[in-house]
Amino acid sequence: MLLFFAQTTGTEYTMEIAQKTSTGEISFLTLFLKGGYILIPIVLLSFIAVYLIFKKYLDIRRNLAIDPGYVSHFNDLLRKGDFKSATTHLDLEQTSYANIFRRVIGKVGKPAKEIESTLESASNIEIARVSKHMGYLGLIAGIAPMLGFIGTISGIIKIFYNISLTDNISIGIISGGLYEKMISSGSGLIVGIIAFTGYHVLNMRIDHFISQIEEEAFEFMNIVSK
Numbered sequence: 388m389l390l391f392f393a394q395t396t397g398t399e400y401t402m403e404i405a406q407k408t409s410t411g412e413i414s415f416l417t418l419f420l421k422g423g424y425i426l427i428p429i430v431l432l433s434f435i436a437v438y439l440i441f442k443k444y445l446d447i448r449r450n451l452a453i454d455p456g457y458v459s460h461f462n463d464l465l466r467k468g469d470f471k472s473a474t475t476h477l478d479l480e481q482t483s484y485a486n487i488f489r490r491v492i493g494k495v496g497k498p499a500k501e502i503e504s505t506l507e508s509a510s511n512i513e514i515a516r517v518s519k520h521m522g523y524l525g526l527i528a529g530i531a532p533m534l535g536f537i538g539t540i541s542g543i544i545k546i547f548y549n550i551s552l553t554d555n556i557s558i559g560i561i562s563g564g565l566y567e568k569m570i571s572s573g574s575g576l577i578v579g580i581i582a583f584t585g586y587h588v589l590n591m592r593i594d595h596f597i598s599q600i601e602e603e604a605f606e607f608m609n610i611v612s613k
Contacts, residue, residue: 425538440585528583535575542568
C-alpha cells in the first residue's frame with residue numbers, strides 16, 4: 388500500500404490534489420504516504436529507536452540506581468570490619484553498585500593498587516553491560532537523516548527527468564512533486580533527532596553513575612585502608 392500511494396502520478400494525482408484543495412484538507416496519513424518507498428526503512432528505524440530508548444532507560448533506571456541508605460549501611464559494616472555481613476548485604480541487590488563492590492570486597496587486605504585496579508575493571512564491566520546496544524541509537528541518528536535526503540534527492544532527479552521528457556516546466560508540476568519528496572527528509576530528520584536525543588540523555592545518566600561510583604570507590608578505599 389505504501390508503494391501504491393508513493394507512485395500516484397498523472398491524472399490520478401491531479402484529481403486527488405484538486406479534491407483536497409477544494410475541501411481545504413489533506414490527511415496526515417495521505418501526506419505521509421506520499422514520501423515514497425524510502426519511508427519504509429525510516430519507519431523501521433523509528434520503531435527500533437523508540438524501542439531501544441525505552442528499553443535502555445528501564446535498564447539504566449533499574450541497574451544504576453544507588454540507594455543512599457543501602458550504601459550507608461554497607462559502609463558502616465565495612466568500618467566495623469564485618470566483611471561477611473557486608474558481603475551478605477551486597478547479595479541483597481543485583482544493581483551495578485552491588486555487582487561492582489561484590490567483586491572488590493574479596494580483595495580487601497591486598498595491596499591498594501590491586502584493589503583500585505579491580506574497582507576500575509569491575510566498573511568498566513558494569514558500564515559496558517548496561518550501555519550494550521546503545522551504539523545503535525547513535526547509528527540511527529546518523530543514518531535516518533541520510534536516508535531522508537536520499538529519498539528527496541532521488542525524487543528531485545525523477546522530477547527533472549520527467550520535465551526533460553515532457554518539456555513541461557510548470558510550477559505546479561515541480562512544486563507538487565517536490566513537496567512530496569521533502570516528506571522523506573522531514574521524516575528522516577525527526578527520527579534522527581529522536582535517536583540523537585535519546586542517545587545523549589541516556590549517556591548523561593551513565594556519566595552521572597560513573598561520577599557516583601568514583602565517589603563511593605574513594606570512600607571505600609579510605610575505609611579499608613584503615
